[in-house]
Amino acid sequence: MSKKTGNMVFTNSKSEDIVEYPFTNITLNPDGKKFGAYVVGTDTKNGLMNDRGIMVIDTIFDYLGMVDRNLLWAEKKDKFGFVDFSGKIVVPIIYDHLDNTSSNGLFTAGKNGKFGFINLKNEVVIPFQFQEASSFIDGLAAVTLNGKHTYIDSLGNEVVKSTGH
Structure with missing residues (x-):
């Protein structure tokens, strides 16, 4: 200084x-x-x-x-x-939330109160449908859909049974 x-x-x-x-x-x-x-x-x-x-x-x-x-x-x-x-x-500066880490090329993004996953081409890979979503770790992301917590894979498939609160 x-x-x-x-x-x-x-x-x-x-x-x-x-x-x-x-x-x-x-x-x-x-x-x-x-x-x-x-x-x-x-x-x-x-x-x-x-x-x-x-x-x-x-x-x-x-x-x-x-x-x-x-x-x-x-x-x-x-x-x-x-x-x-x-x-x-x-990736356009349009998201309400955007994680800055990714282990699989997908980034958690938030828009209009919902979360989904995009890639660096700004393509929506998993739709904006979740109330909460974490980054992918070891191939899985924790998400909340309709009040139920579950885990999804990088294709958006549920891989662990949903649980309530």
Whole structure:
């Protein structure tokens, strides 16, 4: 942080300020993985800067989070989607809920009070019909349909008998 402005700065080995940016935060990559880019932001907006200090995505999102080395989870005006590291929309930012993890290529998404599962082509693989839904773990997702809790596979088939509350 710059002592003069409170903004983020890059420094050299002598701790001399080299470049100052108008950011109040910088998010390092999860698990120490090198993705070649960092989420940066102000108090209200986030963008993406590469490891050479060049802005790749302007600070236009309410939130950005790294999913993997090519994908960012994005929030804008309380809606969620995915963008790539160039800022291209991968999954439109239209969902009320969107999990940022997937073990099988399906992401839990929420829209209009219902949950379903989409892929990275924004195709609805399992319809929006559940009151609750978790991410897939070991090939199964916990869901609630018509007040009954059960588990489904990645095709949407019920694999464990439903139980009531």
